[in-house]
Amino acid sequence: MHDDTDSLRRTLAAGARGYVLKGAGHGAIARAVAAVAEGDTVISGDLGRSVRTAVSRGALVPDDGLTAREREVLELVREGLDNPQIARRLGVSIKTVQNNVSSLLTKLQVSTRIQLITRRTGQG
Numbered sequence: 001m002h003d004d005t006d007s008l009r010r011t012l013a014a015g016a017r018g019y020v021l022k023g024a025g026h027g028a029i030a031r032a033v034a035a036v037a038e039g040d041t042v043i044s045g046d047l048g049r050s051v052r053t054a055v056s057r058g059a060l061v062p063d064d065g066l067t068a069r070e071r072e073v074l075e076l077v078r079e080g081l082d083n084p085q086i087a088r089r090l091g092v093s094i095k096t097v098q099n100n101v102s103s104l105l106t107k108l109q110v111s112t113r114i115q116l117i118t119r120r121t122g123q124g
Helices: 005-013 026-037 045-056 068-078 083-090 094-107 113-118
Strands: none
Touching (some): 005 045, 068 083, 094 113
């Protein structure tokens, strides 16, 4: 509804995947609902253009609370590696990988590795 970054930030932090301004037409709203239903994130108006510009400049860093190591482990999980394979690849113990995976499950609010693989993160 509001065309300001603070409202957008609060809305996205609350878990929204779409942000359509109050004055959007019926067609824009329908397209946004369909896109979000497909798993996309939609930000309309000048805010959407601002976000795209910031991303293209590398100015935005994902704010999903993951550490660099958790991101690394998540990527390896998404590649289909199991805990022992991840441990060997990263040169850490299996217990360390188990702790990282457990932390990922908690932070991303999922309960299985399959959900980790399919869950969208701030990386986009």
